[in-house]
Structure formats: C-alpha cells, structure tokens
Amino acid sequence: MNxxxxxxxxxxxxxxxxxxxxxxxxxxxxxxxAVDGKQAIELxxxxxxELILTDIMMPFVSGLEVISHVRNKLNMQTxxxxxxxxxxxxxxxxxxxxxxxxxxxxxxxxxxLVIRVKRLLI
Amino acid sequence: xxxxxxxxxxxxxxxxxxQLVWGISGIFFIIIAFLIIYLKYLRTHLRVNEKIEAKYQxxxxxxxxxxxxxxxxxxxxxxxxxxxxxxxxxxxADPFKRKIIISTLLKLRNEISGEMxxxxxxxxxxxxxxxxxxxxxxxxxxxxxxxxxxELTQFKIKAVHKIIMNNINHPKREVRKEMQLYLVYLYAFxxxxxxxxxxxxxxxxxxxxxxxxxxxxxxxxxxDIKPWLKSSNDSVVIFTLKLxxxxxxxxxxxxxxxxxxxxxxxxRINVISALSHLNVFEAxxxxxxxxxxxxHEEQIAFxxxxxxxxxxxxxxxxxxxxxxxxxxxxxxxxxxxxxINFEEFEVNEAELKKPLTA
Amino acid sequence: MNTNTVQIxxxxxxxxxxxxxxxxxxxxxxxAIISALETxxxxxxxSFVNYKEILSSTFSPSISIxxxxxxxxxxxxxxxxxxxxxxxxxxxxIIVNDGSKDDSLSKLxxxxxxxxxxxxxxxxxxxxxxxxxIYKSTNPAFDKLTVIDKENGGKADALNMGLNMSKNRYVxxxxxxxxxxxxxxxKMIKPFLETTDAKVIAAGGVxxxxxxCIVKDGKLLDVNFPKTWLEQGQILEYxxxxxxxxxxxxxxxxxxxxxxxxxxxxxxIAIKAGGYxxxxxxxxxxxxxRMRRYMEDEKQKYKVAYIPDPLCWTEAPDNYKTFISxxxxxxxxxxxxxKKHRKIGFNPKYKSLGLISYPYxxxxxxxxxxxxxxxxxxxxxxIVLNEVRWDYAFAxxxxxxxFSVLFSIVAIVSEELTYHQYKKKSIGFKLVMIAxxxxxxxxxxxxxxxxxxxxxxxxxxxxKWGVMIKKGMTKA
Numbered sequence: 001m002n003x004x005x006x007x008x009x010x011x012x013x014x015x016x017x018x019x020x021x022x023x024x025x026x027x028x029x030x031x032x033x034a035v036d037g038k039q040a041i042e043l044x045x046x047x048x049x050e051l052i053l054t055d056i057m058m059p060f061v062s063g064l065e066v067i068s069h070v071r072n073k074l075n076m077q078t079x080x081x082x083x084x085x086x087x088x089x090x091x092x093x094x095x096x097x098x099x100x101x102x103x104x105x106x107x108x109x110x111x112x113l114v115i116r117v118k119r120l121l122i
Numbered sequence: 123x124x125x126x127x128x129x130x131x132x133x134x135x136x137x138x139x140x141q142l143v144w145g146i147s148g149i150f151f152i153i154i155a156f157l158i159i160y161l162k163y164l165r166t167h168l169r170v171n172e173k174i175e176a177k178y179q180x181x182x183x184x185x186x187x188x189x190x191x192x193x194x195x196x197x198x199x200x201x202x203x204x205x206x207x208x209x210x211x212x213x214x215a216d217p218f219k220r221k222i223i224i225s226t227l228l229k230l231r232n233e234i235s236g237e238m239x240x241x242x243x244x245x246x247x248x249x250x251x252x253x254x255x256x257x258x259x260x261x262x263x264x265x266x267x268x269x270x271x272x273e274l275t276q277f278k279i280k281a282v283h284k285i286i287m288n289n290i291n292h293p294k295r296e297v298r299k300e301m302q303l304y305l306v307y308l309y310a311f312x313x314x315x316x317x318x319x320x321x322x323x324x325x326x327x328x329x330x331x332x333x334x335x336x337x338x339x340x341x342x343x344x345x346d347i348k349p350w351l352k353s354s355n356d357s358v359v360i361f362t363l364k365l366x367x368x369x370x371x372x373x374x375x376x377x378x379x380x381x382x383x384x385x386x387x388x389x390r391i392n393v394i395s396a397l398s399h400l401n402v403f404e405a406x407x408x409x410x411x412x413x414x415x416x417x418h419e420e421q422i423a424f425x426x427x428x429x430x431x432x433x434x435x436x437x438x439x440x441x442x443x444x445x446x447x448x449x450x451x452x453x454x455x456x457x458x459x460x461x462i463n464f465e466e467f468e469v470n471e472a473e474l475k476k477p478l479t480a
Numbered sequence: 481m482n483t484n485t486v487q488i489x490x491x492x493x494x495x496x497x498x499x500x501x502x503x504x505x506x507x508x509x510x511x512a513i514i515s516a517l518e519t520x521x522x523x524x525x526x527s528f529v530n531y532k533e534i535l536s537s538t539f540s541p542s543i544s545i546x547x548x549x550x551x552x553x554x555x556x557x558x559x560x561x562x563x564x565x566x567x568x569x570x571x572x573x574i575i576v577n578d579g580s581k582d583d584s585l586s587k588l589x590x591x592x593x594x595x596x597x598x599x600x601x602x603x604x605x606x607x608x609x610x611x612x613x614i615y616k617s618t619n620p621a622f623d624k625l626t627v628i629d630k631e632n633g634g635k636a637d638a639l640n641m642g643l644n645m646s647k648n649r650y651v652x653x654x655x656x657x658x659x660x661x662x663x664x665x666x667k668m669i670k671p672f673l674e675t676t677d678a679k680v681i682a683a684g685g686v687x688x689x690x691x692x693c694i695v696k697d698g699k700l701l702d703v704n705f706p707k708t709w710l711e712q713g714q715i716l717e718y719x720x721x722x723x724x725x726x727x728x729x730x731x732x733x734x735x736x737x738x739x740x741x742x743x744x745x746x747x748x749i750a751i752k753a754g755g756y757x758x759x760x761x762x763x764x765x766x767x768x769x770r771m772r773r774y775m776e777d778e779k780q781k782y783k784v785a786y787i788p789d790p791l792c793w794t795e796a797p798d799n800y801k802t803f804i805s806x807x808x809x810x811x812x813x814x815x816x817x818x819k820k821h822r823k824i825g826f827n828p829k830y831k832s833l834g835l836i837s838y839p840y841x842x843x844x845x846x847x848x849x850x851x852x853x854x855x856x857x858x859x860x861x862x863i864v865l866n867e868v869r870w871d872y873a874f875a876x877x878x879x880x881x882x883f884s885v886l887f888s889i890v891a892i893v894s895e896e897l898t899y900h901q902y903k904k905k906s907i908g909f910k911l912v913m914i915a916x917x918x919x920x921x922x923x924x925x926x927x928x929x930x931x932x933x934x935x936x937x938x939x940x941x942x943x944k945w946g947v948m949i950k951k952g953m954t955k956a
Contacts, residue, residue, distance in 0.1 A: 109236030150882040327673035
C-alpha cells in the first residue's frame with residue numbers, strides 16, 4: 001500500500017512550481033502539477049490528493065472556482081491552501097467563504113509554506 | 123534575345139513619364155524581392171531563437187532550484203553551489219544567455235520572500251550581474267537605462283543609490299518613474315522625499331504603482347504627510363490624499379479640511395473621499411453649508427460620504443435636495459433617506475420606480 | 481460629342497484619377513511610417529512595464545465589461561467563462577441578452593447558478609425595456625457576473641443598457657464571442673491612467689483573426705493560418721490596417737473608429753455624449769465621432785488612444801455571403817456616420833477632427849471604392865472607344881499592383897518585427913502568396929460590397945444588420 005501523500009499544485013510560474021516540487025518531494029510527498037484551473041480539477045478528480053495548493057489567478061478556471069468545485073461538486077474535505085499575488089481582503093474572504101483552509105499572499109517564504117503543509121498533513 | 127532588345131528599344135523611345143513609371147516599378151520589385159528574403163531570414167531566426175531560449179530557460183531554472191537547495195546551514199557556499207555559480211558565470215558573459223538568466227532569477231524573485239529571496243539576491247551579486255546592470259545606467263538609450271534601474275530595484279541593490287539619483291531629472295518620464303520606484307521599493311516612506319521637489323505630474327498609473335510598492339514594505343513608520351498636502355503640484359496633493367486614506371492619517375484632519383477650498387476640483391473631490399474614509403464629522407457640516415456652490419461631481423462625492431456619516435438631523439437637508447435635477451444625485455439622496463427610515467420614502471419610491479421599470 | 485470637348489475632358493479626367501491616386505499613395509506611405517515609428521516606441525515603452533501592481537491595487541479603476549448577446553446559445557457559457565477569467569481585479573461582467581429567441585438565458589442560469597434579483601437601473605439613456613429581468617449568481621466564484629435579459633433592440637441598444645447598468649468608471653464594450661487575453665484590461669486601461677495632459681476618452685485595441693486557431697477553455701492555444709484565400713486576405717487586410725494605419729491616426733489624435741469588437745470607454749463621457757445611436761449600423765464609429773465632437777464642443781483637451789498589442793481574437797467571415805454582408809454594413813455605417821456629422825467636415829472649429837480626419841475618411845474610405853469603380857468603368861469606355869494608350873496603361877497598372885504588394889509585404893514584415901504571432905513554418909510563405917493574390921481575390925469582392933452598400937444605403941433603407949452564422953472557434 002503506497003503511503004505517499006499526494007499534493008496537487010496549480011501554478012503557472014514554471015520556476016516556482018519546480019522549486020516547490022523539489023522541496024516538497026524532499027519531504028516525501030508526491031507532487032502533481034497543473035498549469036491552470038481546469039487541469040487542476042482534472043488531476044484532483046483523477047488522483048484524489050491529500051492536499052491542494054492553488055494560485056487564485058489562473059487562466060479560464062480560477063482558483064476560487066477550483067475551491068468551489070472541490071467543496072461543492074466533489075464534496076471533498078481535502079485541505080486547500082490558496083496563494084495569490086493580489087493581497088486584497090475581498091479575495092481572501094471569498095476564498096475562505098468557499099471553503100479554503102489556509103491562505104498565503106505572494107511573495108511568500110517557501111519554508112513557511114512547507115511548515116503549513118506539514119501541519120495540515122499530519 | 124531579340125525580344126529583350128525590342129523591349130529595351132521601345133522603352134528608350136517612350137515618353138519620360140513611362141520611363142519613370144517603369145523605373146519606379148523596377149525599384150519596387152527589387153525592394154519586394156529583398157523584403158521577401160529578409161522575411162524568410164527573420165522568421166527562421168526568430169523560430170530558432172525561441173527554441174534555444176526555451177532550452178536555456180529550462181536549464182537555468184533547474185540550476186537555480188538546485189542551487190537554492192544545495193546550501194549549507196552556515197553562510198558559506200557549498201561545493202555544489204560553487205559548481206553552479208561557476209557554470210553560470212561562464213554563461214553570463216554572453217548577452218543572450220545573460221538576459222535569460224536575469225529573467226529566470228526575476229521570475230522567481232517576485233514570488234519568494236524571506237531567506238530564499240535573499241539567497242537569490244546573493245546569487246545575483248556573486249554572478250557579477252551587478253556590473254552589467256550598472257553599465258546599463260550609463261547607456262544613451264532611455265529604455266536601457268530604465269531596465270537597468272529596474273533590475274537594481276528588483277534585486278534590492280542599495281549601494282548604488284547615488285548613481286541612480288543622477289537620473290532624477292531625466293527627460294524621459296519612464297526613467298524618472300523607475301527611479302521613483304527604486305527609492306520607494308528600497309527605502310519605503312523615506313524614499314518618498316522626492317515628492318518635496320517633484321515638478322512633473324504624477325499620473326494615476328504612477329501613483330498606484332507607488333502605493334502598491336509602499337504596501338509591500340511592512341514598515342508602518344509613515345512620515346509626516348502634511349507638507350505634501352500643501353504642495354503646489356496638484357498630483358502630489360492627490361497622491362498624498364491617497365496616502366492619507368490608506369494609512370489613516372487622522373492627524374492631518376485640519377489640513378484636509380482646508381483643502382476643501384483648493385482651486386482644483388479634482389483635488390476637492392479626492393479630499394471629500396479621503397474625509398469620508400476617515401469619518402470626519404466636522405467636514406459634513408462644512409460641506410452641507412456650501413453644498414449648492416459645489417459642482418455636481420463634488421456633490422456626488424459628498425453624498426457618497428453621507429452614506430457613511432448620516433444622522434437623523436440631516437433629514438431637512440436631504441429633503442431640500444430630493445428633486446435635484448441630476449438623476450444620480452437624486453438616487454443617492456433617496457438611498458440615504460431610505461436608510462433613515464422614512465415613511466415618506468414609500469411614496470417617493472413608488473413614484474420613482476414607475477418610469478424606470480416600465 | 482465635339483472632339484474638342486472630348487480633347488479637353490479626357491486629360492482632366494486623367495489628371496483627376498492621377499492626383500487622387502497620388503494623394504492616396506502618399507497618405508498610405510506617410511501613415512505607414514508614422515505607424516511603424518509609433519508601434520516601435522510603444523513596444524519599447526512597454527517591454528518592461530510591470531502590470532502586477534495595477535492588478536491588485538484597491539485604487540485601480542473599476543471596469544465593466546459589457547457584452548451584448550443575440551442567439552449565441554452555442555457558445556455563450558464558454559464565452560462568459562472566458563470573460564470571467566480576466567486577470568484584472570476591479571471589474572465585472574455585464575451580459576446583455578438582447579431578446580434572444582434561443583435558450584441562451586436558461587443555459588447561463590444553469591451554468592452559473594443565477595437567480596433573478598430586483599434592481600433599479602438608472603436610465604441615463606433610453607433603451608428598450610427589460611424582459612426576464614436581471615440575474616446574479618449565488619456562487620461567490622461568479623460574483624462578477626450580471627446577466628440582463630431585455631427586449632430586442634439591437635447591439636447599440638443593448639450596449640446602452642449596459643452603460644445604464646454599470647456602476648464602474650470605465651466600460652469595455654466587446655463582442656461576446658471575442659476571446660480576450662488575460663491581461664487585456666490592464667493593458668487597455670494604461671493610457672487612461674498614464675496621460676496627464678489630456679483626458680483619454682476611449683481606447684481601441686487590435687482585433688486578430690481567430691479562424692483556424694485552436695482555442696481551448698477560452699485560452700488561445702495555437703495560432704494557425706486559415707485555409708481559404710478569403711480568410712487569409714482578411715488577415716492581411718487587418719495587419720495593414722492595424723499596424724500601418726491605426727497607430728498613426730492615434731498619434732495624430734485623428735482616430736475616428738474603434739472596433740466594435742473591443743473598445744474601452746470613459747463611461748461618463750460616453751453617457752454625456754448620448755450613448756450609442758440605435759439608428760445606425762455603424763454604431764462603433766458613430767459613437768467615437770460623437771464623443772470627439774462632444775469634447776471639442778466642451779473645449780477640453782482629449783485623446784483617443786490605441787493599443788497595438790494583440791489582445792482580442794475573433795471570428796472573421798469565412799464565406800462570401802457573410803463577408804459581403806459585413807462589408808456592406810461597414811460601408812453603410814461609414815456613410816451614415818459621415819452624413820450625420822457632416823457639420824464637422826472642413827470646419828476649422830473642429831481643428832484636426834474636421835480638417836484632417838473627416839476629409840480623409842470621406843475621400844479615402846467612403847468615396848474611394850466609388851472612384852475606383854468609376855475609374856474601371858471609364859477605362860472600359862476607353863477600350864471600347866479605342867482610345868487607350870496601352871503603353872501608359874500597362875505601365876501604370878503594373879506600378880499600382882506592385883505598390884499594393886509592397887505595402888502588404890511591409891505590413892507582414894512589421895508584424896514579424898513586433899508581435900510575431902504566426903510562428904509556424906510555412907505561414908510566412910503563405911502570407912507572401914496572399915499578398916500577391918489579394919488584389920485579384922479579395923479586393924474585387926470588397927469593391928462589390930462597397931458599391932452594393934452605397935446602393936442599399938440610398939435605395940434600400942430597410943436593410944439592417946444581417947445575420948452571421950455562428951460556428952464557434954475550432955475546438956481542440
């Protein structure tokens with residue numbers, strides 16, 4: 001039985017996703033990377049991850065829609081961490097309203113993110 | 123052969139106009155041929171470059187990520203990092219590769235803060251890229267100078283402060299703007315000192331960028347904004363009003379109220395908005411008193427303020443203006459009255475609703 | 481006819497055509513040069529601009545995207561989703577369902593969890609009334625969306641209702657099936673915020689042709705070159721017009737038209753000028769002329785800006801019937817607008833608007849097809865009368881053809897030097913081919929539709945918009 005925890009990461013900045021993949025895989029997680037919301041939803045539906053990391057501003061299907069889809073249509077309680085370069089309160093509130101678990105605004109410290117990930121995946 | 127001779131002969135004998143026309147046609151034909159060859163070259167060149175660029179980008183991305191995680195716990199560079207630094211240093215000499223390296227570094231720098239961010243800054247320095255950015259500052263072309271300043275901003279190079287200040291009165295506004303952003307990015311509020319001497323206009327685009335960069339800095343030590351409120355440069359005043367809003371500058375209350383009589387309507391509207399945000403009740407009475415002398419735009423701004431600071435005692439004032447000829451003002455007055463819960467409103471609403479939803 | 485009279489008339493007619501052509505050519509060349517310089521300047525200025533700050537600031541101005549829709553049921557859900565995914569922060573989307581006879585509304589209600597709400601619309605401009613009403617979504621992810629269902633009134637009427645509804649400072653009027661790139665709004669709003677010495681009242685963007693391009697999930701994945709000459713010719717035409725024409729007019733502050741497919745306007749000015757005119761088929765040109773005239777009358781310094789970046793991709797007609805109908809409508813729109821505002825023509829009170837823009841548009845856009853056809857008929861008459869000096873005729877025809885080809889190729893090279901959107905291997909060759917073919921393939925059709933447009937305008941007043949069969953973008 002494979003105990004590796006799976007994380008779906010939706011991020012269109014290739015360097016950033018490479019960086020996070022590297023770091024989180026070192027911690028023993030398996031990373032699945034999507035470059036937009038639609039791809040993220042497909043990966044989530046196919047692999048049923050233990051954690052979802054998503055940017056808010058993505059082409060076509062936004063991060064908010066991803067949260068809404070996971071919580072309402074798929075009825076999954078998977079923890080979701082959202083990050084966004086836009087630090088406005090409005091979007092943060094909406095994200096939490098829709099069911100996000102945690103929020104980090106960019107620029108963020110990757111160390112911090114890893115700590116939060118580990119905490120949610122205990 | 124004979125045909126060609128015949129054509130040339132007839133050409134020589136035709137009128138000068140026809141000769142001229144054929145001459146121009148000939149020139150066009152040559153230019154077309156040349157452009158087609160150039161086009162082919164251009165397209166191939168661009169295509170090839172793109173492929174190369176993509177490949178290099180991938181390489182540099184993985185170098186960067188490896189470098190960032192190959193560090194030791196102490197300050198020195200690990201051997202693995204040293205290898206990467208040496209490898210990249212070789213590439214930096216080539217301008218094409220250098221550009222990609224810088225853009226890769228930037229791509230990540232903008233998303234990351236903390237230790238790792240500083241690590242990238244150190245790498246920038248170690249690779250000797252600072253030299254090249256400084257060289258850009260001495261270039262004659264303005265767009266190159268601007269890019270140079272921007273690079274120094276993004277990698278937070280403080281040491282070059284003096285050199286950048288040379289550009290304070292550069293004729294091109296893009297350069298001046300990059301310089302202003304540099305000052306604010308690195309020095310937060312202290313960097314805003316240029317407002318004291320600024321003579322050119324700060325466009326709204328500039329103002330928004332400055333505000334956002336200021337907010338990145340978690341420094342809450344805001345400097346005294348009062349002198350800027352008295353600036354002769356209207357755009358500086360308007361920018362300062364935005365600052366007053368964002369940083370809740372109650373201390374400047376008196377100066378703000380004074381500005382209600384500023385000669386520029388734009389400034390006055392922005393002041394009303396700032397006073398509204400700060401919930402300054404005294405302003406309300408002043409504005410009620412000279413409401414009729416103000417322009418429609420100011421009246422609208424004031425009513426928007428009223429939505430936050432109304433009291434029951436405002437009733438008679440509002441009723442006075444219930445039939446204002448400007449429909450937007452009308453609606454605003456109604457909204458406020460509605461909030462004060464008037465029975466009379468029911469009648470007015472029915473009346474108002476009739477023509478609009480017919 | 482007296483031979484003497486003929487002797488006098490013929491040279492006069494010849495000189496007329498010669499002078500007209502010479503001025504036309506000179507103006508194309510001048511505009512092309514100014515355009516090229518402006519575009520290069522723009523690309524330089526914006527190569528390092530950071531649009532990030534404008535995205536997240538609470539001070540970034542609010543924009544409403546207004547998209548009228550009529551019988552767009554086939555793709556409306558996708559199109560709306562694409563509009564909702566713009567990267568700008570402070571905006572909303574207003575879809576005006578203009579009395580569609582299909583199930584557009586019910587599809588939207590289902591896809592976006594819409595419910596009907598009560599809302600008072602401030603009727604700045606008179607429009608046709610509501611039908612089913614106003615809808616908003618119960619899902620916070622679709623917070624930005626408002627759908628208005630109203631009685632049919634035409635595109636202009638629907639846009640006016642959008643203007644009435646919007647509470648934002650700026651409005652982006654677009655065609656609902658236009659694919660807007662994610663950063664379109666921030667690029668378009670820049671001139672409004674950057675210009676300090678004049679008020680920017682409107683900004684227009686470049687329209688790129690999406691035929692044969694691969695669009696998936698509202699994202700432009702692959703840029704391809706369409707297969708038919710008709711479509712290829714249109715791409716060439718748009719490249720010439722946008723890269724070598726519009727930029728120059730923007731620089732001279734003489735731009736008279738912003739494409740109805742995508743334009744950003746200062747809402748207050750648009751409303752003060754009276755909103756869109758429902759009595760014309762050229763409402764996109766007419767409103768710009770009217771807004772400019774309003775600003776001139778108010779004696780305020782203003783500017784109509786133009787962004788050369790490819791921000792909006794749309795479907796162009798791929799069959800002759802639709803193409804002719806479209807060009808016919810454009811012709812009638814131009815005639816109607818110029819006629820409605822003829823007071824500003826050659827009127828020094830309107831400065832460059834009246835003395836440069838209007839005359840240019842009148843002679844070289846409105847009258848040009850007529851003059852060209854008249855020239856062809858005249859040439860035919862000369863052939864019949866056996867009066868043709870074939871050496872002259874031949875030389876000039878070759879010159880005109882080569883000039884046309886040269887101009888197109890310059891447009892192609894400019895495109896490569898600036899935006900290089902057509903990256904695939906054989907497209908360069910195909911573009912050059914169509915540059916050589918276009919005068920024979922598309923141009924006659926354009927002339928034909930222009931003449932038909934003139935005839936329809938004067939003799940067939942009842943004609944309106946015509947129908948474009950929607951096929952939707954190529955699905956991946």
